[in-house]
Amino acid sequence: MTNASYRQFCPVAMAAEILCTRWTVVLLRELVAGSTRFNELRRGVPRMSPALLSKRLRELEEAGIVVHEEREGGAYRLTAAGRDLQPVVEAIGLWGQKWVEADPSLENLDPELLMWDMRRNLDTDPVPAMRTVIEFIYPELPPSQRNWWLIVEPDQSVDLCHIDPGFDVDLYVTVDLRTMTEIWMGLRTVATAISDGALCLVGRTELANTMQSWLGLSPFAQQKKLAT
Amino acid sequence: MTNASYRQFCPVAMAAEILCTRWTVVLLRELVAGSTRFNELRRGVPRMSPALLSKRLRELEEAGIVVHEEREGGAYRLTAAGRDLQPVVEAIGLWGQKWVEADPSLENLDPELLMWDMRRNLDTDPVPAMRTVIEFIYPELPPSQRNWWLIVEPDQSVDLCHIDPGFDVDLYVTVDLRTMTEIWMGLRTVATAISDGALCLVGRTELANTMQSWLGLSPFAQQKKLAT
């Protein structure tokens, strides 16, 4: 953004100068969702160049939105002002879910981004209190992106692997990436995908039957699409 | 912004692609506030080039946020999707009021922008039901920007002139532009500005005494500043 800025005293313009530069809001979504490390943030915005990510983080620090800790491996943490951006990110996401046509963006699928988001939002409450392994298989993808394992540990922490961790698998989920993304976004349900033959579950019955509940959806999945 | 876009299926990214390009949110503030004509919008974003304004309006039309009416002199009107951006603009403005340091932006004052906003938000309820003329005088400004008249008509409509309309003046407000802008933004009150000697009211007593109430402030003036 030009440093010359909007030169307006209105609070909307003052905030937009900081927030409405390229990639900034998407980056803030990652920070609000809890990512703190440089490479963790990179996973959330894989198409952003590291140079620009570094620059944006410095700008956010200068604006008082994040602090870059010297210790602890250089984590980027939101300040109070940064945490207070959650309603802004939510309002933007809610509007997007409501009004932006999904089809074009569903041509930009990314299994890593999707699995990462699923890992982050997975609800461990309906999952048994023992190690539970769920393997996702996207048959149409190249081998390097085809298989993903979500592992719920007894302590309720969730891990994501894309190489076989070697554990017994409790549930196999075979699905195409677009269908799984649509379910994640709330545009489709597990049940309808199964009855359409787009999703196939093999493994422990109680896990399969409760998938819609433990599968944490996008934070915006509740909002119905209104765009024509 | 680049047509290549963020390439993410997340609603935040989908919305940010449309909303978070340079000037777009500031322009949306004007549209949400009710401006519809090209040159009316220009007054609200005076530092935006007409070429870019035209381009952004086309983009907003393509995104389904405004419609450009062929009749009625080419007004730009918000669609349902556009009106639904009000919470987004409000969230951004609220955050800006709360967390962005005001001082730097108070070096970019603009009397026309301020008077235009005051005209738009003036509360006619406390004003007598007869034509009322209030003259603002900014002594430090060059003659072409020094004098402004707000005229409340008996039908409660409000006009703004910057050439003398010739009516009798009911209240003279002599003030420096920074003080008046601070009052408008809620950073100061009429009473404290008067006692500081920064604001001088001459004219009908009841109008002077009720200035804080009929002077519609910025929609964000209620929110206290928290930035350190």
Next chain:
DNA sequence: CGGGATCCGTAAAGATACTG
């Protein structure tokens, strides 16, 4: 592997001027 910096070609924005 985390955390960047550098260089260069392209794409967007700013500043003016001008027109139907």
Next chain:
DNA sequence: CAGTATCTTTACGGATCCCG
């Protein structure tokens, strides 16, 4: 009033490389 046209400046994207 409602925009275009043109030229210059700035920002961004992508690749590569560096360092602890």
